[in-house]
Every structure is written in structure tokens, then in C-alpha cells.
Amino acid sequence: MENFYLTAEEAAIVFTPRVMELKNKAIEKVMLLMGKLQEALAAWDAASGFPFEQEWLQQGPKISKGEQYKSLPWVILDYPRYFSKTDVFAFRSMFWWGHYFSCTLHLAGAVKKRFEASLLAAYEPLAVAGFQVYLPEDPWEHDFENGNYRSIGDMGLEDWKRLVGRKNFIKLAKPFALERWGEIITDIVEAYATLLNELTVKRP
Known part of the structure; x- marks a missing residue:
């Protein structure tokens, strides 16, 4: 039988409406x-x-927005946002309560194929810029826990080539501490610019 009695820590929150008022105001912001x-x-x-x-x-x-990404509130901006049955070109910015902000470039299908050569050649600048690459087969996890992502700088060039070529999609992401709140717009725009510039840079 499940125990419905509150712990002292749970009761402190349940008996204090101000906690939820502040949480709701924070999500609005x-x-x-x-x-x-x-x-x-x-x-x-x-x-x-x-x-x-x-x-x-x-x-x-x-x-x-939602309340239950792994039991915690979240807010997501998808822009640009293109999802079809086979192709994806999307940039996702996410706030995850108590954890971090993140941004993710998701390419799939013909879109991914179009930029694959540029991605292969972008190993060094993406590594230097601190980006991580998504590893699981299911593309719909968003957090950096449980081995979902690996830093590009922590892998060799051959590993990078194998990861870029092995799937019909790729996700490149970067987390930012919540303490970057006042700078996060600049941080994410800079990451977006870096990613898209690397998709079109001309290399010999």
C-alpha cells in the first residue's frame, strides 16, 4: 500500500502557496x-x-511549456522549426527547471544529407566551441544525462565521422548554466550562428 502521508519537506511546500506563485511567475518570465x-x-x-x-x-x-520532463517544469522554443515525415531542420532552445538552458540543432533525412559533408569537415571548430553530439537511436531525449550526449572534443576524428554518417539524423547541442540567465539570449544566438555558419563554410 502506498503511503499518502507527506514528508516534512513535502509538507513545507504544500503548506506554502507562495512557492507555487513564485514558480509560476518564474515560468512566465x-x-x-x-x-x-x-x-x-x-x-x-x-x-x-x-x-x-x-x-x-x-x-x-x-x-x-510543461510540468513533467523527468518530473520537472520545462519551456521550449522551436525556431526555426521544420518537421516532416522524413526531414527535419529545427533549432530547439530549452529551459529545464533546476538544471540548465540548452540549444540543439536537429537535422534529419534529406536535410541532414545535404549538410553531411560540411558536418564532417566541421569537427575541429565544433569541438573548440564546446558542442556535444547526441548518441541514442531515439531522437527525442532532450537532456544531457545518462550518456545521451558526448562532447565532440572528447572523441577522435574517426569517431566523429562514424557518428555523423551512421544515422538518418544528427543532433548537436550545448548546455548553459542557469546562472547565465542575463546572457542566455546572446549565448544561444552565438551558438546558433556558429552551427549554421559551419554548415555553409567553404573548405578546400
């Missing part, structure tokens, strides 16, 4: 932050000259 981040990413797009396909931007930005 994260939602506002994500809106400002989307504007900053769109401004970079407008100035960059990156060769976006029209369809990659047609789905528009999406900000979503």
Missing part, C-alpha cells in the same frame, strides 16, 4: 525570455544570408 530569443534568432537569420529553404521557415516559431 522564461516564456518572455524565449519570445525575445526568437526575435534575436530571426534577426540573425535576416542578416546572415544562410541558404534557408522557404519551407524551413513556414511552420513558424513555437513556444511550449
Whole structure:
């Protein structure tokens, strides 16, 4: 039989409505932050000259939130956001309560194939910039725990080539401490710019 009695720690929260009031206000501020981040990413797009396909931007930005990503609240911005049955071109920015912010570039299908040669050649700059590559077969985990990601800088070039070529998708991501709150828009835009620039850089 399950025990429905509260622990002292649980009771301290349940008996204090201010805790939830503050939590809800904090999530509202994260939602506002994500809106400002989307504007900053769109401004970079407008100035960059990156060769976006029209369809990659047609789905528009999406900000979503929830309470139960591994038992904790989360907020996600998807921009740019293109998901079809076979292809993906998406940049996901995430806030995960008590853990970190993160940003992830997700390429799949024909989109991934289009940029594969550039990804293979981008091993060194992506490693230097601190990016990590996703390892599991299921692409829908978002956290950096349980071996989901491996730092590109911790692998050799041959391992990188094998990872880039072995799947129909690739996810490149970077976490940021919550203490970067005031700088997070700049941090994520810089990461976005680095990733997209590496997709189009011309190498001999």
C-alpha cells in the first residue's frame, strides 16, 4: 500500500502557496525570455544570408511549456522549426527547471544529407566551441544525462565521422548554466550562428 502521508519537506511546500506563485511567475518570465530569443534568432537569420529553404521557415516559431520532463517544469522554443515525415531542420532552445538552458540543432533525412559533408569537415571548430553530439537511436531525449550526449572534443576524428554518417539524423547541442540567465539570449544566438555558419563554410 502506498503511503499518502507527506514528508516534512513535502509538507513545507504544500503548506506554502507562495512557492507555487513564485514558480509560476518564474515560468512566465522564461516564456518572455524565449519570445525575445526568437526575435534575436530571426534577426540573425535576416542578416546572415544562410541558404534557408522557404519551407524551413513556414511552420513558424513555437513556444511550449510543461510540468513533467523527468518530473520537472520545462519551456521550449522551436525556431526555426521544420518537421516532416522524413526531414527535419529545427533549432530547439530549452529551459529545464533546476538544471540548465540548452540549444540543439536537429537535422534529419534529406536535410541532414545535404549538410553531411560540411558536418564532417566541421569537427575541429565544433569541438573548440564546446558542442556535444547526441548518441541514442531515439531522437527525442532532450537532456544531457545518462550518456545521451558526448562532447565532440572528447572523441577522435574517426569517431566523429562514424557518428555523423551512421544515422538518418544528427543532433548537436550545448548546455548553459542557469546562472547565465542575463546572457542566455546572446549565448544561444552565438551558438546558433556558429552551427549554421559551419554548415555553409567553404573548405578546400
